[in-house]
Amino acid sequence: MRSKWKQLIWPLLLLPPLLIGVSLSCADQWVLPGNHDVIDAGGAERHVLQVDGRAVEYWVARTPTASSKGPKAFVFFLVGKGGRADQWINPVAWSWGNRPIEVWGMNYPGSGGSEGPPSLARVGPDALATFDAMKRVAGDRPIYLHAGSIGTTVALCVAARRPVAGVILQNPPPLKQLILGKYGWWNLWLVAGPVASHIPVELDSIHNAKLSTARAIFIVSDSDEVIPPRYHAMVVDAYAGPKRIIHMPGAAHNAPLPREAADQLKKELDWLCGPPR
8 A cells, every 4th residue: 555655646746846847947938939930021121149159130120211311219129929020020110100210129049040049048138239239320319119018028128227218018017926926826836936936137027117217108908818907017007217008998918009099109109209300
């Protein structure tokens, strides 16, 4: 009988460390799933920056007025989970209307043409290096940050450490709190705890929000099934700078902006960076 109990108990005793090991090895892939699909970038320009001996890929697109007159401002775009900069760079440029804007979008490690396996620890340094490269081109011209979902954690990392003129953040998650609060209960925090502890301090959105003072526009989906609105509120409430909030009633996480929200965003862009010139 004892031998049978040992056969049953030992696998159960080994399960927690096994789950912890698997969760740590999968944390990077879970937050930053690799994406190497062939994507038509629609005429956007591909560039590569060397960061610590690795290739970091970024894409550049301009609004029509920036193409004809030259950009008067720059936008650093950080894509959400599973997305690619070359997939979204032109829609993001289009969303800025007739402002003379040049948009840069970075691909995360292990995604697109950025080298290395997915790595949360490398995201912050890559983003800061890409921002610095943009700053050398922009000179005294303003730089804005534009990000959605997990990309907002990277944007806030930059906003807390570099001089930015303003930010647009859609459905921002505080990663640690989200992982523990929404995904911890079903595994008794055996998986969620180690995954949350694996989030680099540079990607602590609540901490970074407290250090960010540029004007901010927050766009929040009030029926977000991926990042419940109470988690958006943690980041919004912590943000230290002046802020405007655009609510999308009934909208899911990946819902497009309805007409009312799009019209409000146009008005808030005038507050963020002035009317088009």
